[in-house]
Amino acid sequence: MKLRNIIFLSALASLTLTGCGDDFFDVENAGVASKDEIDEIGNSSPEALVKVVEPLMLGLNNYTCQYNTQSSSGTVHNDFGLMSVYHLGDVMNDDLAFExxxxxWFTYDYQLDYWSAQYVRPFFYWNFFYSVIAKANDxxxxxxxxxxxxxxxxxRGEALVYxxxxxxxxxxxxxxxxxxxxxxxxxxxxxxxDEAEEAFAGRAPLRQVYAQAEKDFKAGMELLAGWKRPNKTMIDEQVAAGxxxxxxxxxxxxxxxxxxARKARTGYSVYTPNELLADNAFNNISAKEWMWGMDITSETSTAFASFFSFMCSYDAGYGGDVGQYRKIDARLYDSMSASDVRKxxxxxxxxxxxxxxxxxxxxxxxxxxxxxxxxxxxxxLYMRVSEMILTEAEALAHKGDLSGAATVLKELMAQRDPSWNLSQVSAEDVYQQRRLELWGEGFSLFDHLRLKKGIDRNYEGSNHLSSARYTIDAGSWYFLYQLPLRELDNSDAISADDQNPTPTESKFK
Structure with a gap:
């Protein structure tokens, strides 16, 4: 990724960044203004700068549900923005089974065969998030x-959080x-x-990457404090906290x-059983548990190439009439008590x-x-309040406050399973409830990675495809991506020597 000098666009120009490598930074435009001139516009006429920045902010928000973020010349029905990221993580795990x-579409993700540098998926993921960063930096x-x-x-705060x-x-x-x-x-x-000294063109150590992310989150929350967003498609201080x-x-x-997590969920409440089962619980941004999401309209809908095309069992999409149903793992389903409304x-x-x-x-x-x-x-749906309750409870359990974790988790479980009445819960107990509560919402792979868990689809009564009944240990490189080949080809700071390992172990045990 070549870090050349960025030319600031004029106050009336907007920036579109779609590529990878040089394209993120080597921006050339005929009409340019200095940083001081842009600052002067903001100080002397903030209304004028708002008119410039507001469309960029709207564009960044809308990019999260854009079709074909990788600018492919072909059909890419598995590329519809952030929900593609969430869904590919779920299908790479063992909580979701294919019919x-x-x-x-998403089959190679399910088979954990999409990790290699030359494949589309590592580039899609890299390109999507670095495009978000480029738009935020603008x-x-x-x-x-x-x-x-x-x-x-x-x-500015929202962009820093992004x-x-x-x-x-x-x-x-x-x-x-x-x-x-x-x-x-x-x-x-x-x-x-302006922040060039803190940038890192090559593979920055994880310690540095997460430190920068924390700095951005906290600076963003400070700027967002007290601001009332116009709608739930925008990030406010509470979403940033989440x-x-x-x-x-x-x-x-x-x-x-x-x-x-506690700050994020202040003022929100969880679904009652009836609200959880309502037709609009997971498809309507106005529903009470939703903290952040995207309002899909006739202008933003991507129809067959969409999250609901794969996850809705009722419609004409892949996961419906086409027959590629998305199912819960049988063992996970069977772990619920008979009184759990989520069944x-x-x-x-x-x-x-x-x-x-x-x-x-x-x-x-x-x-x-x-x-x-x-x-x-x-x-x-990008975020809802139940996640924050589970996050708070898990962190308390990791700290050893098992009774405090149970008290927090009870806020959720009182609306999910009337038979649940534990006085203490472990982090593993909370994790089990995360799997059930957040199923299909994009958390399972990322939870597995951070908790260092493997997957097991090969058990008696498994409802996974027989060809993908894998047992893979935690830490396997099958769960991760190699750096995309296009990045290696276009970067002065990253070479083939920096590439991630190739997984060699059998997926069947």
Whole structure:
């Protein structure tokens, strides 16, 4: 990744960054202004700068649900932004089972065969998050650090949070987890020209990557403090706190995980059983548990190439009428007590539910959690309050406060399983509830990585495809990506010697 001098665009110009390597930084445009001139615009006429930055902020938010973020010349129905990242993580694990391999979209992820440098998936992931960083840097660079306008402060804060979020997610997929590998090579740290001394063109040590992400999260939260966002598609201080709390679980910063998860969920409440089972619980951004998401409209819908195309069992998509149903792992489902309301989020004969004619045709264990919305306009869920309760409880358990963890977890479990009444819970107990509560929402792989767990799809009664009934130990490079070949070809700072190992062990045991 070649760090050349970035030319600041004029106050009336917007920046579109779609490539990798040089394209992220070698920006050339005829109309340019100095940094001092841009700062002067912000100080003398903040309204004018708002008009420049606001579309960039909207563009960054919308990029999270954009189709074909990798600018492929072909069809890429498995590339629809952030929800692609979340879904590929779920299918790379053992909590989600395929009914059939189908058309190939996400199949190689399910088979853990998409890790190699020359494949599309490592490039997609790298390109997506570095594009987020580039777009965030464009906003950060346009807004002075001493800005006083409330909206400009918020836009800078939101962009900083996006940048921290992106660096943290990159670090998780191109190196083993943080604990025990703090000085292992991570990913490049990409900042604005004003911050050039803190940037790192090569593979920065994980310690440095996460330190920069923490710095961005905390600076972003400070700028966002007190700002009232216009809608849930934007990051506010509480969402920023939630995203930082996610990262704290990775770095084992239990104190901050507790503090910021608690801060994030203030004022929110969990679904009641009826609300959990309602048709709009997981497809409508206005639902009460939702903290952050994307409002999918006729303008932002990507139809067949979308999260709900794969996860909704009811519609004309891949996971519905095409027959590539997404199912919960049988052993995970069977671990729920009979009184757990979440059992009703999956089709199973044991529930005693009178299913519709369409649902009767679904295979056992098929998810009915993600319901359809007409015209492919189901909204995308990025964060909800139950995650924050689980984060706080897990961190308390890791600190040894098992009774405190149980008290927090009870807030969730009182609405999920009336028979649940533990006075103490371990971190493993909380993790089990994360698997059940957040199923299909994009957490399973990242949880497995940070908790150093392997996968086991090969057990008696397994409902995974027989061709993918893997047993893979924790720490396997099958779970991670090699650096994309295009980055190696275009970077002066990263060479083939910096590449991640090739996994060689058998996936079957």
């Amino acid at each position: 059939q391999s189908g058309s190939g 906003i950060i660079a346009k807004i002075s650090t001493d800005v006083t306008d409330a909206n400009l402060k918020a836009y 940048r921290g979020f992106a660096h943290a997610y990159l670090a998780q997929m191109y190196q083993q987890t943080y604990i025990g590998h703090e000085d292992a090579p991570g990913v490049p740290i990409v900042l604005t020209p 995203l930082y709390a996610r990262m704290c679980l990775v770095t084992n910063n239990w104190d901050d995980a507790i503090t910021y 009703l989020l999956f089709k199973h004969e044991s529930t005693g539910v009178e299913y519709t004619a369409q649902e009767t045709k679904f295979p056992e264990y098929t998810n009915i959690k993600f319901k359809k919305v007409p015209n492919w306009e189901a909204d995308y």
